[in-house]
Amino acid sequence: MNTVGSSSGSGELKRRLGVSDAVVIGLGSMIGAGLFAAFGPAAGAAGSGLMVALALAAVVAYCNATSSARLAARYPESGGTYVYGRERLGDFWGYLAGWAFVVGKTASCAAMALTVGFYAWPGQAHAVAVAAVVALTVLNYTGVQKSALLTRAIVAVVLAVLAAMVTTCLISDAGDIARLDVGADMTVGGTLQAAGLLFFAFAGYARIATLGEEVRDPARTIPRAIPLALGITLVVYAAVAVGVLAVLGPDRLAQSAAPLAEAVRAAGVPGLVPVVRVGAAIGALGSLLALILGVSRTTFAMARDRHLPHALAVVHPRFQVPHRAELVVGAVVAVLAASVDVRGVIGFSSFGGLAYYAIANAAAWTLRQGEGRPPRLVPVIGLAGCTALAFALPVATVISGAGVLALGAAVYGLRKVMATGSGR
Template identity: 80%
Template sequence: MNAAAAPAGAGGLERRLGVFDAVVLGLGSMLGAGIFAALAPAAEAAGSALLPGLALAALVAYCNATSSARLAARHPASGGTYVYGRERLGDFWGYLAGWGFVVGKTASCAAMALTVGTYALPGQAHAVAVAAVVALTAVNYTGVQKSARLTRAIVAVVLAVLAAVVTGCLTGGTADAGRLHVAADAGAGGVLQAAGLLFFAFAGYARIATLGEEVRDPARTIPRAIPLALGITLVVYAAVAAAVLSVLGPDGLADAAAPLAEAVRRAGAPALVPVVRAGAAVAALGSLLALILGVSRTTFAMARDRHLPHALAAVHPRFGVPHRAELTVGAVVAVLAATVDVRGAIGFSSFAVLAYYAIANAAAWTLAPEEGRPPRAVPVIGLTGCAALAIALPVASVVAGAAVLAVGAAVYGLRRTMAPSNGGG
């Protein structure tokens, strides 16, 4: 019996989302600021091997998505891998996954909010970031269906902007297919690090799994929605990366502060630059909306199991959302958005989320055939890939991420020592 799958009206959440809404929420997370922000550091790491790095990130993401989809169909409760790790591997592993997700994705929320501010009003980036967090927390507070509707509009805008970028780059007369050639001296380490950084832009499909308790017919909806969202995102990312790389080349891409805007400017379409800047701000808003949604649901699930203050497990009687968890997450993100730097958050978040998915793949390995177990190669490749990409990230990201996970493990051990009869529930 899945203890986390409480029915609506008994401390659970209402099932309102179908396949389309679930796919859109996943796209809103993945087609966020990642494609606007992650290409430059990835190109700096991999050089001409950027596209192989993108392919490797997509492979690991596919394995993670498949494992997550099978687990979510079996355990359709809010919390994602926090729930899967607890149910399949034991209380500690579920807790560690939830801790890594909440901490890492809270940093991602701050980065997305600051991206909104940087593109929308560079001189007041922090103030705009805080305002964006407050506004989107209010949207989430009034119900997940309103969040899904807003995300649909954001995804439509972002897809239109990215299509304009690809068209502008390929029709401007400066694109050169030779710039896509992978140099003979391209190193495997650079490809791994680029893949780890680009993974930051793929990780949004977790939002679908963490919303498992609000999805109608989860056994059917989640396994369909996750690969659909991931597949659409991969096609879009590959097209954008190839188009921008063909105009700027690996060195120009690595040096660009705003690579998509610089690419259309270099391609002879300066009128598209403000459009791209606006699109980046809207994309970051979409990512931030879905990130806050996912982090609040994992916080809710952990609070329900008393790994976090139990007061955060309250569900709003009218809107049917975990309102205290949402307000708390929004407040923490607003404080971070007012104080932190954007760049440091990407590598740190990637490390924490790769650890989260490593646990998801380990949990998927334990599924029996009658429980919808994926092919054995999927969790093996996923787990190995997560470990390799995490270790290949910049040293500062690895050290900070490992330290945060160690702190989480210490907190868990201290709590168990002080309250051995609690048992995590």
């Protein structure tokens, strides 16, 4: 039986989070990223098949969430699939999962920071993005419970804004449920590609697993928190998709840079547009907060195993957080947000996330009956679904994503050769 802190390293994190905290962190990561960033590109790929793509993404996400929850209960450590891959499949597969997560989600952090900037103050988007990263890094540094409290407030505000938006769209004379009908423009390839893009929206439940070392009673808490967060998010996404499609239709949705704001404007309530913009900025802020938490914990876990500089594997004696990992992640994200427009990384992040969860499903397949093994069909569907959706993404995304994974594998191999040559 694996125990927390069995990895070589410099410290362990303190268990402070309960079920409601874990659910809120998952919601904060999922509600915001997809709603305000992924629906437009997904509609462009799927056309009238957007709702089918959303359902397909949800099925794959459910399988991934189930596999992750069973593994997280078995291995309640920081790092998520990095740990599961290492323990069940071998060191290389854990490393590759961690590499895909850290690289992909660091870019996602910068994208979310810029989303905050463009909604809050378009003329100074980069400056606002950097300020948001600095503020959230400071907050995370002072303890995970403070992060959970802020996320709870953010989720409450965003859900209230979304409820107002959906209600406005559904009762508006501009709404037409016929716009939800599947038409001849729907294709298998386009639907799969849209599902892959929408997967970006569902990937936030990984934050719960990567915080496994900071959750109380993880064998009970994590298997409850992950499906709860995913189920609530699916209901919210479906309601928002129905409302926006009913007013805009798939073509107009695909062309909109801010579809939720445009939907309430088209519904005849322009006064609600500023409220939606504020809600979008707050939602993206919540996603950014949860992303920074997840990336820093995976960085911390990889540093404990010396796949990253071991100096990052230190826990703050007072705040009980991986403070060096948090500061490095925050600094890298701030530099990216200040200098590069990475709002177009949804596909790249989805590819990395799908590779990450493919490894999680493969690891879950190896669980034995007495280890909390999920039904056999769950990891099979999850692995097949992750693979299919990853390679259905745009060709440029697949090439860049595969290139990043290959680079990670090369770095791993080089380190092994150097370690062998030095006699370690």
